[in-house]
Amino acid sequence: MSTSAQVVPVAAGVDRRRYWLDREGVLGPLLLLPTVVYIIALVGFPLVLAVLYSVSDATVGDQSLDFVGLRNFRAAIGDGTFRVALRNTVAFTLVSQLIVMLLANLLALVLSADFHGKRLVRFLVMLPWTTPVALGVLGWLWTLDNVYSPIDYAFRQMGLLGPSIGPLRVDNPVSDVVRWLGLGSVFGTGSNVLWLAQPALAQLSVLLVHVWRTLPLATVILLAGLTAIPQDVKDAANVDGAGFFRQLFYIRIPLLLPIMAVAFLYGIVFTFTDMTIPFILTNRGGPVDSTQVLASWAFIKGIEGGSLGEGAAVAIFLFPVMAGVAALMLRLARRTETS
Amino acid sequence: MAAPVYRASLPDANELARERRRARLRRFGGRSVLYSAASFFTLFAALPFAWMLLTVFKQNADLYDPNHNPFLYNSPPTLDNVRLLFEQTQYATFIRNTVFVSVFVVVITLVATVPAAYSLTRLAGRWGESLGIAIFLVYLIPPTLLFIPLSRVVAELGVRNSWWAMVVVYPSFTIPFCTWLLMGFFKSIPWDIEEQAMIDGYSRLGAIWRTVLPVSIPGLLTVVVFSLALTLHEFVYALAFVTSSAEKTISIGVTTELIRGDVYFWQSLMAAAAIVAIPVAILYNLFLDRFIAGFTLGAVKG
Amino acid sequence: MAAIEARGITKRFDGGGGAAVDGIDLASTDGEFLVLLGPSGCGKTTLLRMIGGLEPPTAGDILIGGRVVTDLPPRARHIAMVFQSYALYPHMTVFNNIAFPLQAAKLPKETQKQKVGWASGILGIDHLLDRKPRQLSGGQRQRVALARALVREPNVFLLDEPLSNLDAQRRASARDELQQFQRRVGTTTLYVTHDQVEAMGMGDRIAVMDQGRIRQVGTPLEIYDDPADTFVATFLGSPPMNLIPDGASGLLFGFRPEHFVPASDATGDDAVRFPFHVHRTEYLGAERLLYGAVGETRTIARFPANADLPIHVGATSEFAVRRRDLKRFDRETGLRRDQIRGIG
């Protein structure tokens, strides 16, 4: 008894409040606070505001939020350009991402092999994703120029473009072969293709640049997935007598499917919500709105036209796709966690 | 069940020779296809950049003649176009604005993400990971959905039409993205070292400062690189919030102020793009693996 | 069925210093169970992968059934391999895993079914055919991997530490099953392991490897009783062979701990005597180990636990080894200097 009485709790007399910062329940939320506040203020609140705008008559001049019901949506849908933009957005997204999936599988196949100059090739094929999108599109704007396009020059030299009779006809071995194949002047008999000046070709160009831009992203995601396939499994397939295509279709692609879905979803996000490409490449969705997309149309209506309500209503159409993608992404993340 | 007769399947000499020929042919064919495909993809990806770089040093008389082979220098290369860009345009101003915006965004991102990522990996327990993914998904909310309401926010804050608008808005996507990246880093650091520091008498914050941060320097560097890269990549917000040319950053300055349809100006324009695009690409490329590790949401290990 | 042979096979990895496999000559007989035994990192897997065609050799040739197959791809070699990780295809059912080599060979569906049934029957996994690999236990996965190897009736089985992922108990019974299975199908088998118990228990012959070279090839008995050098002598046996330097001859005397007995028990006059200073005894249930020294050299003696020993810790007593149990090694090269009885 007498000995235990001398035992004094170490913490006695220490002011416990001094240690409040060491408590996980306090420190955790505290450290998270700035980020959460920032996201709520600059993403959460604007998201709500976007919905409010879409059902109000707000303009740049008069920002008061007077409820007008679905008037903005009716106005938006009633507008022919909106319908073109909606169709374009869906078409650009789906078509470009299907092409990207195909090409990304091929490119990942190439980059997973060993060959000379692979590092340089990898750097170069990543360029469309790693450079600022506006500047890359600027490069395309000049590459697809109506007069000075180097592609047009190459086509002219190959006989694919330009007159097939008369003094301006180009003659060389390549163009002879091209004409023999019946491909002479397939891009027209004029001196230029006019990539960005005709609606159909302008749409094709926008599509092409979307593919160009998202292909590297899909490829590196697939490459990351490929490295996750155990070497033993690939070796086993080899020993089991599977040839290149059997390995590709029975081992590689099935094992890559979940990660392909991830790449596809990201591709959807980035193409569906993009406005930079038509904005720069076809000078805000031209010619005559033939390459208009939802995002650029929202910008033109809401920011340039000053009609905040209608712009917001157009932009709201991006939302269901985003929500769907986010939900799928979460499911994929959860599935890979459990397996 | 009667077992099938165990059959030897040894190839005979002829068969072997045939197999050998076939293997050689297949190897050769495979290599040819491989190199052709690599060339095709490289050409497709690099074409606009190659044309960009080629254009920069061309003289007017050479470039603006449709009969000249555009892939060659028909007149000697010149630096005049680059000089023109810096001396007669606002390019230098755009660069200056970009640097200011970048520095502020990087600092804000670091200050917000380091504590947040730490909290989510170490203190938030079970739902830290889910919250982290939720925050990452915020990154996917597109600027094109938010620019209209944000223009109001920016106006209310009194930074409309100034590069401060970008300083305020850009962290809304750099923070979610970098928090998630940094979480990956913190997860890979063993808890032992900070617990050891706490047992040795440091407070939690002291332990973070002295043990976690020093070993996370590659992670912090990644945050710096990606908040910088995302800032330089951004186009839509800048376009929506800034109209006066003295406040513009490179990506909108170059595309809105320097495009002059009527004047032959492409060399300088391409110089303006290349000067920024190439360094950003190199920097980005160095950290690409980190980027992908974050993007795949941990669906791919390693 | 066919014998395998490696001729002067060498592998150097890019930038990897020395040779991972260094000029190995090795030949199996037809239908043999040949074990490749060696410490981790000695090049066993690399050798196996070269035989399988997964790794091109830097030099040398691989022969299967007497024919050079060095530049043939794996699928042209008609071999089967079982990997340490089993390498089951995670997205396929057990049935499809086993049938995969048959599909690659484009056999008719009916034949595939029949053969899968036969192979899974032999291995006792016919009730698992609809499961995915992740729904199987370690032992079941190993059998699936074996069934997949068996089903295509290969020339050769190559097995790379197939039991190392099993727990100790499973491993003992799997060892037994695997050996019986090989006897039944009679296919030439090259079995890689770093576990001497597996090697001794299963192999018709053992090839002992170290640092990319073969040190000795022989039956388990030959390898154990007549090691060709000090590496083999100390790598096999637990505790390993004692090696005592002999001042007079400049050789190393080697003897197994169980051959080191009190001089009084060593009958006959052909025994070589050593003064043994005992430091410590260890009682291991079935046997007893005496740790001590002969001169400066640490030495171990082993006895049945029930042996009656007049030994005291701290004392020095006279011990002896019968002459025929004593091996002589060169002190510099480690090679045997006396006659080796086995085929070597």
Ligand SMILES: Nc1ncnc2c1ncn2[C@@H]1O[C@H](COP(=O)(O)OP(=O)(O)O)[C@@H](O)[C@H]1O
């Ligand atoms: N792909 C490779 N690249 C470089 N070195 C390798 C490679 N594979 C194996 N090695 C090296 O070769 C040696 C032998 O390896 P391995 O055959 O796997 O040994 P074991 O299977 O006997 O443990 C080791 O030193 C290992 O580091």
Ligand SMILES: [Mg+2]
């Ligand atoms: Mg090994």
